[in-house]
Amino acid sequence: MAVDYSIRDGVAVITLNNPPVNGLGLSTRTGIVEGVARAAQDPAITAIVITGAGKAFSGGADITEFNTPAALQEPSLDTVIKTVEQSTKPVVVAIHSVAMGGGLELALSAHYRIAAPGAQIALPEVKLGILPGAGGTQRLPRAIGLEAALNMIVSGAPVLSDKLATSGLFDAMAKSDLLDEAIAFARKAADKPGPHPLVRDRKIEHPNAEGFLQFSRNTVAAMSKNYPAPVKCVDAIAMGVKQGFDVGLAFERACFVELVQTPESHALRHAFFGERAASKIPDVPSGTAVREIAEVAVIGAGTMGGGIAMNFLNAGIPVTLLEMKQDALDRGLATIRKNYEVQLKKGKLTAEKLEARMALIRPTLSYDDLAKADLIIEAVFEELGVKEQVFKRLDEVAKAGAILASNTSTLDLNKIAAFTKRPQDVVGMHFFSPANVMKLLEVVRGKDTAKDVLATVMQLAKKIRKTAVVSGVCDGFIGNRMIEQYIRQALYMLEEGALPAQIDRAIEKFGFAMGPFRMSDLAGNDIGWAIRKRRYQEQPDLKYSQIADRLCESGRFGQKTGAGWYDYKPGERAALPSALVDDMILAYSNEAGITRRKIRDEEIVERLVYALVNEGAKILAEGIASKASDIDMVYLTGYGFPLWRGGPMFYADTVGLYNVARAIRGYAREANGDAWQIAPSLAALADEHGTFN
Structure with missing residues (x-):
């Protein structure tokens, strides 16, 4: 049983004990119901306290039961809540650390609540495309007021218990030992004549509630157009305000049942589980011993190196920052400070923390100063000869057992590892720019990379708040290998009849944060150009449109030169369609003997997205990614794929x-068939009516 039952001073103590967050799985739910019944039948018991063992009161639903029969089996959470609410003996919930989702809904059903300071309180269901389904939309507004509750429910964001101390949610805030104080509170409550108070019986008082709710609905609808759950949250709250608790509760349940079947909810839940699954590597056991990372070194103080360093500074880990020239080092340090000062102005950082983080940096011009580092990450120019020089030097100065990581985005990690006498210690850590902002970290596993190195890096990724996805070695790994085919299709469509603004507009309407041409201008068109030049030498038979090369030959590298696929005004980032580029594209089509045609937005979206899917299928078949959800996580966290569509592989499903x-077969017949060689695994799954996930 995932619940402990004990008695103290005539009070039954029901302790949720289902690590790690006391999820309300079937065993836990059963234990609560049986515990309340046992206490009710014992004449020596005067009151009941419900609390949680370990690191949480309760994090809500047990995610291991999602999509299993146990999730729907009685006693359901509704049954648990009715049991607690109908108890003739007072029930006090003692909240510490975390009370989220169903955990908070359980607490709201009790007669009294006492909380420890610093506990995180939330109803985060909206982040899974659903709404609180066990009375959260009805009880929370009655507990803390309409406006505060609506904000919490629609955002799903946690609020510290301290900030809710006087809201009406808690009857007391613990000053010392939470359980001792909860038991003492329960004994006093037992001395009061019943019935004991219930949140459901409170009235919602708000000046002009109807006007506030209509304004809220309009605002939420405008901000969440691709997500149906937030508006449904407002609707459920409004129903409870207008029609009362019972009608509101029934409407909430109907909304929950409706939302859980939406494609948006399926996609958000896929992303939720995908992020957790990404940390699991099939042949690396969860208990694998990890190496201690107390000091980190970063080679290169440019935009990428500085951003990488900030991740570790933010986590309180000292960083030695190496550059070859003092002016480059000074610029890098100044940029890091400037980035922190921006956070300071926005109120996201205190002056004390800014200085504390800057104090963790040890700038140097000497490789010898890297000798004590437990992890060394190079962020130097993307050229194999340059990497060779760096790793041969690291082999000389790094201590035994130090992890040597490359931030390469396309190069062969096995070749890089071979520059050392310790290939087992070499791993890829591909950060995405800006490295201090983007969530994705591609962890590249070489053929000799040790399992404890992988386990260490995956654990460290959590500490620096990254979503880490393991990739095998291939040109471009997961993300950039796939994006190359996406860009390739975009360029072909320029030849055939589209213009950059139309392609970007179509895929952005689909939900991408940025279209391929705006993205290229932001990253720098010269980066793709350098990769293509390497392709021309290594794979001379590979066909590419030459339009992008022509753009680069004219010096239009993007935002950094004030001109790329678009024109840019000095100091501004707005992409302005360029007549010069449009004319260049039309001239190229004419020279190539291509009759331009009108291309529908639907075709643009299919060709771009299915190019990702097709290459993703090849990556899965080759074992570069171990599961389809890993590919989805790469694209959701690193490439701006719309979260509400779940990633390219999930979207294909x-x-x-x-x-x-x-x-794909249709596009292969029409044009550029060499770019549409369908992945055999995709074709096989299609024939079998199978899915990637």
Whole structure:
């Protein structure tokens, strides 16, 4: 049983004990119901306290039961809540650390609540595309007021218990030992004549509630157009305000049942589980011993190196920052400070923390100063000869057992590892720019990378708040290998009849944060140009459109030169369509003998997204990614794929792989068939009516 039952001073103590966050799985739910019944039948018991063992009161639903029969089996959470609410003996919930989702809904059903300072209180269901389904939309407004509750429910963001101390949610805040104080509170409550108070019986008082709710609904609808759950949250709250608790509760349940079936909720839940699954490596056991990382070194103080360093400074880990010239080192340090000062102005950082983080940096011009580092990450120019020089030097100065990491985005990690006498200690840590902001970290596993190195880096990624995804070695790894085919299709469509603004607009309407041409201008068109030049030498038979090369030959590298696929005004980032580029594209089509045609937005979206899917299928078949959800996490956290569509592989499953394969074969017949060699695994799954996930 995931619940402990004990008695102290005539009070039954029901302790949730289902690590790590006391999820309300079937065993826990059963234990609560049986515990309350046992206390009710014992004449020596005067009151009940419900609390949580370990690091949480309760984090809500047990995610291991999602999509299993146990999730729907009685006693349901509704049954648990009714049991607590109908107890004739007073029930006090003692909250510490975390009370989220169903955990908070359980607490709201009790007669009294006492909380420890610093506990995180939230109803985060909206982040999974659903709403609180066990009375949260009805009880929380009655506990803390309409406006505060609506903000919490619609955002799903946690609020510290201290900030809710006087809100009406808690009857007391613990000053010392939470359980001792909860028991003492329960004994006093037992001396009061019943019935004991229930949140459901409170009235919602708000001046002009109807006007506030209508304004809120309009605002939420405008801000969450691709997500149905936030508006449904407002609707459920409004129903409870207008029609009363019972009608509101029934409406909330109907909304929950409706939302849980939406594609948006399926996608958000896929992302939720995908992020957790990404940390699991099939052949690396969860208990693998990890190496201690107390000091980190970063080679290169440019934009990428400085951003990488900030991740570790933010986590309180000292960083030695190496550059070859003093002026470059000074610029790098100044940029790091400037980035922190921006956070200071926004109120996201205190002056004390700014200085504390800057104090953790040890700038140097000497490789010898890297001798004590437990992890060394190079962020130097993306050229194999440069990497060779760096890793041969690291082999000389790094201590035994130090992890040597490359931030390479495309180069062969096995070749890099071979520059050392310790290939087992070499791993890829591909950060995405800006490295101090982007969540994704591609962890590249070389053929000799040790399992404890992988385990260490994956654990460290959590500490620096990154979503880490393991990739095998291939050109471009997961993300950049796939994006190359996406860009390739975008360029072909320029030849055939589209212009940059139309392509960007179509894919952004689909939900991408940025279209391929705006993205290229931001990253720098010269980066892609350098990769293509390498391709021309290594794979001379590979066909590319030459339009992007022509753009680069004219010096239009993007925002940094004030001109790329778009024009840019000095000091501004707004992408302005360029007549010069449009004319260049039309001239190129003419020279190539291509008759331009009108390309529909639907075709643009299919060709871009299915190019990702097709290459993703090849990556899965080759074992570069161990599961489809890993590919989805790369694209959701690193490439701006719309979260509400779940990632390219999940989206393909949603569309149906039969339809994806049919479209790919159709485009292969029409033009550029060499770019549409359908992945055999995709074709096989389509024929079998299978899915990636």
